[in-house]
Amino acid sequence: MSAAARRLQQALAPHARRLADTRITGLVGADPARATTLSLRVGPLYANFARQRFDTQALAALHALATEAGLPQALRALFDGAMVNASEQRPALHTALRSALGATPVARDAHAQARAARSRMAAMVDALAASDVTDIVNVGIGGSDLGPRLVVDALKDAHSGRFRVHFLTNVDGSDAFHRLRGLDPAKTAAILVSKSFGTQETLLNGAILRDWLGGSERLHAVSANVDRAQAFGVDPARVLPMWDWVGGRYSLWSAVGFSIALAIGMDGFEALLAGAAEMDAHVLEAPLEANLPVLHALAAVWNRNGLGLPTHAVLPYDERLALLPAYLQQLVMESLGKSVTPDGEPADVDTVPVLWGGAGTNSQHSFFQALHQGTQTVPADFIGIVRPDHPYAENHAALLSNLLAQTEALANGHAADDAQKRYPGNRPSTLLLLDALTPRSLGALIALYEHSVYLQSVLWGINAFDQWGVELGKRIAGELLPAVKGEPARVEDPVTRALLAEIAARR
Numbered sequence: 001m002s003a004a005a006r007r008l009q010q011a012l013a014p015h016a017r018r019l020a021d022t023r024i025t026g027l028v029g030a031d032p033a034r035a036t037t038l039s040l041r042v043g044p045l046y047a048n049f050a051r052q053r054f055d056t057q058a059l060a061a062l063h064a065l066a067t068e069a070g071l072p073q074a075l076r077a078l079f080d081g082a083m084v085n086a087s088e089q090r091p092a093l094h095t096a097l098r099s100a101l102g103a104t105p106v107a108r109d110a111h112a113q114a115r116a117a118r119s120r121m122a123a124m125v126d127a128l129a130a131s132d133v134t135d136i137v138n139v140g141i142g143g144s145d146l147g148p149r150l151v152v153d154a155l156k157d158a159h160s161g162r163f164r165v166h167f168l169t170n171v172d173g174s175d176a177f178h179r180l181r182g183l184d185p186a187k188t189a190a191i192l193v194s195k196s197f198g199t200q201e202t203l204l205n206g207a208i209l210r211d212w213l214g215g216s217e218r219l220h221a222v223s224a225n226v227d228r229a230q231a232f233g234v235d236p237a238r239v240l241p242m243w244d245w246v247g248g249r250y251s252l253w254s255a256v257g258f259s260i261a262l263a264i265g266m267d268g269f270e271a272l273l274a275g276a277a278e279m280d281a282h283v284l285e286a287p288l289e290a291n292l293p294v295l296h297a298l299a300a301v302w303n304r305n306g307l308g309l310p311t312h313a314v315l316p317y318d319e320r321l322a323l324l325p326a327y328l329q330q331l332v333m334e335s336l337g338k339s340v341t342p343d344g345e346p347a348d349v350d351t352v353p354v355l356w357g358g359a360g361t362n363s364q365h366s367f368f369q370a371l372h373q374g375t376q377t378v379p380a381d382f383i384g385i386v387r388p389d390h391p392y393a394e395n396h397a398a399l400l401s402n403l404l405a406q407t408e409a410l411a412n413g414h415a416a417d418d419a420q421k422r423y424p425g426n427r428p429s430t431l432l433l434l435d436a437l438t439p440r441s442l443g444a445l446i447a448l449y450e451h452s453v454y455l456q457s458v459l460w461g462i463n464a465f466d467q468w469g470v471e472l473g474k475r476i477a478g479e480l481l482p483a484v485k486g487e488p489a490r491v492e493d494p495v496t497r498a499l500l501a502e503i504a505a506r507r
């Protein structure tokens with residue numbers, strides 16, 4: 001058994017057994033103070049864990065586990081640029097994009113490179129602002145799309161209004177076809193965002209944009225591979241850097257966030273970084289017992305390994321955060337979807353939960369039935385915003401009362417003689433409350449999740465920064481492409497052969 005798995009089992013199993021019949025209502029009833037003692041604030045972000053299914057004894061065991069697993073040292077290693085991504089022999093220095101907390105030359109150098117790239121990006125924002133361009137199309141996928149797309153959408157109240165920002169992602173030509181309709185090529189600029197500049201979707205869509213724009217004048221790129229971007233036809237003067245020491249899904253703080261800077265201006269972008277930097281300083285400096293990302297990660301492993309819960313829902317009660325579940329699906333599931341240790345040994349522990357979710361209140365009218373009365377218990381992160389950016393006070397009161405009501409109903413349940421109308425309750429949740437949705441608070445929220453994910457990976461003994469699982473499908477797709485086009489090709493798999501015949505017959 002892996003050392004991490006043994007540690008986890010020893011720490012969690014006795015308390016999970018002891019608390020098997022304890023209910024959230026019982027925990028709160030026995031210790032009403034936990035409503036406030038199990039909460040933490042970091043700047044504009046407040047978190048309440050009172051409705052998690054651990055008591056103070058189990059929490060003490062979780063904190064002991066955090067010490068034993070070396071979370072403080074692991075954080076230091078992350079910030080200092082140690083090779084935390086062992087399979088690729090790379091550091092993961094996304095923190096250096098926004099903080100100067102790394103104490104090594106490697107981390108300091110990364111921070112300096114990030115600053116230099118940011119000033120080039122600021123000059124490019126100014127140049128575009130001074131031009132006739134009205135629309136920006138960000139072409140990218142995965143980490144080169146989800147983060148910028150989330151932030152641009154979430155911060156619509158902070159948009160300068162200078163540009164309309166669009167995102168083109170899917171290799172499905174329908175995406176490009178509909179996205180470009182109604183846009184004027186003479187007033188549109190494209191940003192091709194690809195760390196590798198080798199991603200099929202982005203290269204195909206990038207080629208569509210390059211042709212559609214009719215020249216390279218308004219073609220920009222963000223990439224760690226400047227040569228490839230140049231060979232593609234982007235003037236190197238308009239290529240912003242990326243580095244192999246930043247993972248794609250951790251990269252919105254780099255020039256990958258160019259579209260964010262165009263939407264909210266450089267000041268807004270700096271505020272986003274400052275919010276993340278606040279969380280960086282907190283995770284690094286706060287004691288384990290008062291450390292928000294640590295507690296968030298401990299709650300996650302408690303739910304996954306102590307209670308054995310296989311999925312996790314993210315439920316933002318704010319339409320502007322509707323893309324957060326999709327963003328977190330990549331951050332969490334690509335980072336933690338591993339079953340071996342960096343040594344190639346079995347992890348021997350359940351790792352990533354299936355992450356899903358959607359915005360409230362809409363989701364209440366679709367899948368919440370299953371959360372309340374389904375056979376699976378789904379732990380959830382509810383996210384609310386205290387102060388809205390619109391004048392509809394009645395709507396906002398309704399939104400917040402629904403948010404509070406759902407967390408209460410899920411935790412407390414409801415007894416009824418009629419079994420159909422009975423609510424089992426005891427469904428754990430964490431409530432995250434942002435004072436307002438601003439660049440700073442959003443930066444802090446995203447950084448909270450980044451750190452929580454890394455800490456979970458340390459507790460599970462897996463690498464959060466590689467993603468070998470996405471390669472096989474890409475390779476097979478490349479091999480099948482000629483056959484799909486009707487060119488002569490040898491297809492080994494009999495099912496795929498039959499499916500190709502079916503497609504060919506219906507063309």
Ligand SMILES: O=P(O)(O)OC[C@H]1O[C@H](O)[C@H](O)[C@@H](O)[C@@H]1O
Pocket residue numbers: 141142143144193194195196197198199202248249334467470
């Ligand atoms: O930025 P790129 O190199 O184009 O990569 C885009 C995305 O594709 C890959 O398949 C990975 O799964 C993602 O982690 C990555 O963000």
